[in-house]
Amino acid sequence: MSRPVGLAQTAPAHEHIAAVNLPPTIAIRDLTMRFGAGTADAVLAVDNVSLSLAPGEFVSLVGPSGCGKTTILNLLTGLLKEEADGDVRVLGRPPREGNPDIAYMLARDSLLPWRTALDNAAFGMEVRGLPRRERESRARDLLQQVGLGDFADKFPKALSHGMRQRCALARTFALDSPVLLMDEPFGALDAQTKLTLEDLLMQLWSAHRKTVVFVTHDLAEAIALSDRVIVMSARPGRIVADVAIDLPRPRDVRKLQTDHRFHDLYAKLWRLLEQGAAAHE
Structure with a gap:
């Protein structure tokens, strides 16, 4: 199998600090969400x-199942x-369906079985109307970066679960959207x-410096990946804590796994999760 190539190193710390002073990419204020609002069975x-x-921030959301x-x-x-x-804003505007500024990666790879890895990686760009030559070139480059350069012509049935998720990652980053939403993409x-x-x-x-909102139940994963971890309570979901992950990058x-700071953060997040659960008992 080919290995990832051509990936840039993490931006210097001062670049991230400068980004924090820019207008927010995502801004949520006083958000309340009820399913079935106005009915007897409404759920907050x-x-x-x-x-x-x-x-460019990478923020993870953790909390019990059903917390929102x-x-x-x-x-x-x-x-x-x-x-x-x-009020919810993405790049200063209210959310809207089909927003090209957002790429969304789910827990399932959702590859189309009748399309090759290359065609799957290019599928989102095809939906958005990019010319064939451009989308195939970008998809091939991303497949190379995720270590699937030698599997571009293979169908999903010939790929392992991990390889399928690599292809889904390539498809997601190929969209080149500034905002990336990820819902437990590695959970299975x-x-x-x-x-x-x-x-x-x-x-x-x-390499691409997307703004990422990453949902996970895995505290170790959240710590390893994130700039900040948002701890949510049991339903109705409220923010219990916003924890900065001050581990150096890259x-x-x-x-x-052998860094004591990592384990200190893990213990802190676990305590906060327990507090959030206890508050609803």
Whole structure:
């Protein structure tokens, strides 16, 4: 298998600090979301959430199942705006369906079985109307970066689960959207493959500097990848804490396992999760 190539190193620390002083890429203020609003069976999913992401920030959302993490992602895409109260802005504008500024990666790879890896990686660009030569060139380059350069002509049935997720990563980054939403993209993978793809995601993020909202139940994953980790309570989801991850970049996911700062952060996040759960008991 070919290996990832051509990925840039993480931007210097001063560049990230400068980005924080720019207008936020994502701004959520006093967000409340009810499913079935106005009915007897209405469910309060998210309650009074405010959150801001600077350009190029990588922020993870953690919390119990059902606390509204995926709901927030779907609100950012404009899919649920009719039932939400508060103000949500993406690049200064209200969310809307089909926004080309957003790329959304789900837990499932969702590859089309009748299309090759190359055609799958290019599919989003095809939907957006990019010329064939441009989209195939970009898709081929991203497949090379994720280590699938030798598998461009293979169909999904010939790819392992981890390879399919690599192809999904290539498809997502090929869109070149400034905002990337990721909903537990590595949750179903084995531990070894998961670590490999986390490292790969860090390399791609360093090269492309997207603003990322990443949903996960894995605290170690959140710490390894993120600039900040947002801890949410049990439903209705409220923000319990906004924890800065002050580990230096670039990061090696495997080497972090032996860093005492990593384990201190893990213990802190675990305590905060327990506090958020206890508050609703």
